[in-house]
Amino acid sequence: MDNNKEIVLSGIRSTGNLHLGNYFGALRNFVKMQDDYDCRFFIADLHALTTNPDPDELHANVKNIVTEYLAAGIDPEKATIFVQSDVPEISELYLLLNMHVGIGELMRTTSFKDKARKALGLKNDNTADEDDDKIEQQIIGADSNKRVNAGLLTYPTLMAVDILIQKAHKVPVGKDQEQHLELTRRFARRFNSFYHTDLFPEPTNYNFGAAAVKVPGLDGSGKMGKSEGNCLYLIDDEKVLRKKVMRAMTDEGPKEPNSPVSLPVQNLFTLMELTSKPEVVRNFKDAYANCSIRYGDLKKQLAEDILAITLPIRERILELRNDDAYIGRVLREGGERARYYAAQTLREAKEIMGIRKFY
Numbered sequence: 001m002d003n004n005k006e007i008v009l010s011g012i013r014s015t016g017n018l019h020l021g022n023y024f025g026a027l028r029n030f031v032k033m034q035d036d037y038d039c040r041f042f043i044a045d046l047h048a049l050t051t052n053p054d055p056d057e058l059h060a061n062v063k064n065i066v067t068e069y070l071a072a073g074i075d076p077e078k079a080t081i082f083v084q085s086d087v088p089e090i091s092e093l094y095l096l097l098n099m100h101v102g103i104g105e106l107m108r109t110t111s112f113k114d115k116a117r118k119a120l121g122l123k124n125d126n127t128a129d130e131d132d133d134k135i136e137q138q139i140i141g142a143d144s145n146k147r148v149n150a151g152l153l154t155y156p157t158l159m160a161v162d163i164l165i166q167k168a169h170k171v172p173v174g175k176d177q178e179q180h181l182e183l184t185r186r187f188a189r190r191f192n193s194f195y196h197t198d199l200f201p202e203p204t205n206y207n208f209g210a211a212a213v214k215v216p217g218l219d220g221s222g223k224m225g226k227s228e229g230n231c232l233y234l235i236d237d238e239k240v241l242r243k244k245v246m247r248a249m250t251d252e253g254p255k256e257p258n259s260p261v262s263l264p265v266q267n268l269f270t271l272m273e274l275t276s277k278p279e280v281v282r283n284f285k286d287a288y289a290n291c292s293i294r295y296g297d298l299k300k301q302l303a304e305d306i307l308a309i310t311l312p313i314r315e316r317i318l319e320l321r322n323d324d325a326y327i328g329r330v331l332r333e334g335g336e337r338a339r340y341y342a343a344q345t346l347r348e349a350k351e352i353m354g355i356r357k358f359y
């Protein structure tokens with residue numbers, strides 16, 4: 001919260017409990033960055049609305065996420081923690097920025113196509129170009145009005161506004177959000193050049209010099225995600241987590257030395273690289289290469305190493321989650337601070353766009 005520090009902004013949708021994808025893709029970096037940057041972390045409840053959640057669930061999930069932020073080590077003395085909907089300036093700038101965003105570029109966004117495909121019950125295969133026509137036709141078709149809502153389409157505008165309204169330089173997010181960041185940069189450039197201003201900095205993803213992370217699922221799928229139903233949650237207890245890991249998909253094992261690694265086994269190695277010591281990973285990889293690997297041992301080790309990270313967080317979640325007074329104070333103070341910055345940027349943007357008072 002020091003004016004000379006670079007600004008960091010990131011958020012997580014309030015759609016459920018946080019999983020290892022959120023943790024390694026985002027949350028872990030939030031905690032690491034809070035000492036060196038002016039960090040602002042929020043709960044994206046407006047973004048969660050794009051999938052029309054049950055109101056009571058949405059409400060409960062906002063509290064879940066803030067509790068999990070705090071439990072994972074975000075310190076409200078160092079970072080600003082707030083709820084997106086507590087900053088109404090975001091919604092106003094979202095309307096203004098949408099005037100400079102094309103429907104076509106939004107429709108071509110991978111996340112929109114995935115969500116539209118899902119909503120329309122089409123095959124979820126984003127290599128299928130012929131699907132694009134089908135999606136377009138069905139979206140325009142009268143019976144799908146409810147299923148693919150305009151909020152889903154303009155999701156990237158809202159995300160860009162979250163970032164731009166805070167004038168953030170760095171945005172720690174997982175690999176799946178890189179396209180949204182690319183769009184954010186494009187929108188910032190477009191606005192700046194249209195109005196001959198330098199109002200918005202162009203933000204970049206940040207993972208301490210390493211490539212963005214994509215945490216895989218243990219069901220052989222490419223990505224751990226809530227809608228994939230393959231998550232290992234920070235709140236999972238020991239028994240549940242062990243069971244999930246022991247059930248992870250594998251294959252029949254290598255038959256010849258140095259065999260190629262199948263996707264489900266690669267996923268286990270990827271998770272292990274995130275959670276285990278380098279020599280442990282090396283031992284299992286060597287065992288794979290010389291065909292002596294036992295997947296049961298690998299899974300047991302992986303479960304131990306994951307639990308070493310998640311159990312202390314789980315304990316703090318359980319301690320914190322009934323402390324409504326503390327959580328409320330954190331969000332009120334954080335919301336005020338975030339609003340202060342947002343209001344300033346909104347004022348500037350309106351002035352630049354010609355929304356000025358003469359009365």
Ligand code: TYM
Pocket residue numbers: 009010011012013014020021022023024025026044047158159162163171172173174175176177180213214215216223224225
């Ligand atoms: P959301 O809620 O889907 O995910 C939150 C964060 O978790 C990361 N993540 C993953 N990273 C690696 N591997 C995975 N399997 C995985 N699953 C989730 C995401 O990359 C993300 O960093 N649009 C954002 C929320 C948002 C936001 C913003 C983020 C709204 N406005 C402004 C940054 C800045 C989202 O849907 O995240």
